[in-house]
Amino acid sequence: MFNYSLDDLRYFCAVLKLGSYKKASERLGVSLSTLSRKIRFLEQNLQLTLLNRDSRRITLTNIGELYYERYGKLFDDVACIEQELSDQKHKPEGLIRITAPIFLGKHFLSAIFCGFLKQYPEIKLDLRLTNTLIDLEEEGIDIAFRARNSTLDNWISRELKLTHNILCSHPKNLNRLLTHPKQLDEHDKIICLGLTPWELKNTLTNEKYSYQPNKQVRFEVDEIEMMRIAIESDVGISYIPDYVAHPLIEAGKLEQVLPEWQSEAQSFSMLYLNRSQIPKRVRLLIEYTLRYFLANTVV
Template sequence: MQYPDIQLDLRFSNNLIDIEKEGIDIAFRVRNPAIDNWVIRELKLTHNLLCVHPNYDHQSITHPEQLEEHPKVTCVGLVPWQLKNQQTSEEYSFNPNTHVRLEVDEIQMMKQAVESGVGISYIPDYIALPLIEAGKLKRILPDWKSNGQPFSILYRDRKQIPYRVRLLIDHTLQHFTNV
């Protein structure tokens, strides 16, 4: 470990928390809510994909409107499912409100539920793609995904950034330029 004396305090939430009030030095967010006196640096674009357990029979699903009758797993903050067909540019907004087997407020719980076969879900590509490659999830309607949403790092705009905070910012920016 390069900096063993630095201690991190990590908190994960899908809720839009007041990072200023909570005294947070650095935040990572999907989408870019403007915050006065904070620097927002886009790291990459993310897309949400429709995924299901590999054994789920999804062959009859040829359009997002057909998802209505299938079991679903939803996550607070990721509804409605905004989809765009990458071949035809058709856009479809799906609001999963029937046959929802599980609603969670944390993305990793949603992923676990889909891996366990609970239902279909709308999962960020940075979580879904490695699991699809490993055979733990299957993508359905592969021509459909969300529009790109910026994944950004936010930090206070100030002249005297603590050294430990500057190190994490620099490490993060270096990591995402090498991706």
């Protein structure tokens, strides 16, 4: 059974590639005596002579040439891989895989991603907009954006914005007589997958009420944009994120129902793997996103 190491083979290949023991010892950072001893150990272990030695030059034996052809390519490949990994760590280039909820991605992140791509032309983004909680590591995701469900083992979570859900309807909807969420049963409703029950808290009294919209559900959707369209079309009352509702309320397209009631604050967060060496391209997008949310009031 052979007892040599990959280092012994690497030393042998380095001597051949550089053409001398001296150059190889300098490149490898080992003494000449250590280098010579390692190669002799390799030959003794193989019971083969790999090098012809004289005072002027180093040449290969026939078997040494076979070894060098095979292992020289191996160490060249390793060197290329190491260089590629170094480039990924230090240069702003390569691919970043991202996932985000559909409407949140469109509403909050589109300007960030487009601005980032213009600033770093060698970086590419692969964006998966989905409302499904995918397995981030299995899908090879570098950065995930999530509303709620923002804590994962081994992932760092950075809060970007706090949001609330509020009750809204078309301004023509006769809902002004409502005084409590329990009265919602008699009104037409639009519900969105993942946003039930309607968890509400009174901002004046701190009373909490969990409303399950089971009665008079006219429309059930799985995407916030469709829910917004349905509310604007006067289909019914719904429970909608405030960042969607507020501009429409100001424009007179929606009206808030039970304005003293809203959900508790929910965190919109950015997640990335907790590892010591994040590729530079990923770190740049993380920093760019944090600066953007710090500098902008996104509504």
